[in-house]
Amino acid sequence: MSSQAMLESAAAVRGPLALSAEGLGKDFRLGRGQVLHAARDVSISLYRGAVVALVGESGSGKSTVARLLAGQERPTAGTIRLDDKLVHLSGRRAFRRYKSEVQLVFQDPFASLNPAHTVRYHIERPLHLHRHSLSGEQVHEQAAALMEQVRLSPADKYLTKYPHELSGGQRQRVSFARALAADPSVLLADEPVSMLDVSIRLEMLSLLDDLRTRFQLAMLYITHDIASARYFADEVLVMYAGQIVERGPAESVTQQPAHPYTQLLVSSAPDPDNLGGALRNRPKRTLSNGNEAVGASAASSPAVGCSFSQRCPFADDRCRAEAPALLQVSPSRAAACWRLDVAAPSVYAGREGGGDVTT
């Protein structure tokens, strides 16, 4: 998409481009000729030392994108480039080489560690697999060093433990250490803190922030918590029904959301300063035809038109007939909406280059 190509990412100031995806798509065949478009035309650029947040509801396709970028799934459309080289994941060797650069951290630290193995096994296995030049002694040293990096010290005390002996936060630290063991340039974190207690989440995010700076990691932070994206990310991409509907610098997207869906997400976050006013005076939404109009999954969105049109208060006939493309509204922001002039007049008015969208 040309508008995306011209967009300056807010993450680009941090460092060189590491991983980029262009027009990425993934279809799942459901049988009976039905196809689920889990991801459609997704373009993402990850820069060294920068965090890009991918925000959306469950079913919006966030994790599919992570799995595509991690090479766990093969895309049905689009290309992935690592350090400006086209990625071909044919064969084990190519896959392993790719994995040593691009690592994935999962949401659930209880399920992602093998209960039958010690922490040492989890950390040393990727060291053996990806860093062949290390001697046995060096592997031990590296494992201990990694434990210190994720602030699990003394390392020896934790290396001999089994996952069930660790708290959720400690397990997630082990997951981070395991991902870093391959010495990657890209870290894809799929809801890394959402299973953890509120009081521990912040510590984990500050640890990730620290690791990002120290290792110059290009990081994709997947979350449904747009507030944490505001604090943690440089650029925010908002995903709905498999597509990116808005992108831009974290602060401006969260403070001046342009797309009606982003506005809904932002207004749904708890607002302690409003003390119940918003909850009690919320607009009553009518439930249509027995289905909850809610649900950002690709499966529940209409086949034609804008996928958000059923829930959108601004939708008109055009929205229901024709899918909007990302429209650039500033050098670093874009939103896929036909009715930006009504939905977000202030953002729309500030767009550069004029050009009436309705033509």
Next chain:
Amino acid sequence: MTTDLGRPVPGLADPGRGRRLSGEPVLSIRDLSIVYRTLAGDVRAVDDVSLDLHPGEIVGLVGESGSGKSTLAYGATRLLRAPAVITNGSVRYAGRRLTTPTDVLQLTTDQLTKLRWREIAIVFQSAMNALNPVLSVHDQLTDVIRAHLEVSRRDATSKAAGLLDLVGIPRTRLRSYPHELSGGMRQRVMIAMALATDPEVVIMDEPTTALDVVVQREILGQILDLKDSLGFAILFITHDLSLLLELADRIAVMYAGQLMEVGTAVEIHHEPAHPYTKRLLRSFPSLRGPRRELTGIPGTPPDLLDPPPGCPFLPRCTEGTDACTKIEVRLARVRTSADPDHLTACPFVLPDPELPDSLRMSGAEPAVIAAASQPNAEELKP
């Protein structure tokens, strides 16, 4: 806040919120202690907790996992099984339908069956696990209705349909099975089931934690509407303090099996007294307003098998002193607060502008007025 979706103007929409302490509490938990008997010893999951719930009130119970908040709620309704043992306390229930108040902990099994659901209902966290996968929505709802109310099959069906209306699910969904419903709908069915017998107390254990933010918001709004029209009281358990600040009338902050602070949502938000509450408030990123400095709470909660002496929060507290190892954790009135019901377990409430720093940190003067009934008042003095 300037979203273009037409959000209402911010402001105190409900000035009466958090001021419903007049009258008899409908549920009164007193000195409740619950231990888990393990081979390694007793785990003190709930330690001497007292908490009141007034008619039509939402009390939020907030704490980290393992803080004992669910154990407290399930203990108060006697839903716990061995190895959990209630070692002390009373739970007084005074519903309108009862002629005299009753102690839930003293009831026989038969009496308990009558009390549960009819008087006190629970909405569990995981709607997928709490609903029976092989029964339709209709069968689950009528099952509850006919078990607790003496009504005909036909009346039970029409009542079930009315309950779905109440929570905004179309009646055609009566024939659906749980797997055919979205997560939000399942949770709504759970709420409908809890309200089936018009209970006076509804305990909600993280009812929206597994849901997306947008759905969560819808359901919370609906819970508020239902509470306003039906008049039940809610004990709302969650680990998300930001949610409670908006939803609850009063908030009880729990840590390591003990209450650290109790106050109205406004007090907890604007004048938190306990260091743990203060740290909790600085643990979640805010979407609105200027970016705040976030600190989180380094460290982990203590091992309840062998809790440290004194304040359980001391190892993670930045304001702690040696005196904190000697205090007995007990709620007492916050001296700086105008509200006599704003209670904290920290005797060294900070910040207090009248107290010079040197005095504050040495704990020379207890900053709370210990209630007369509390024998440890002397111990707090240097």
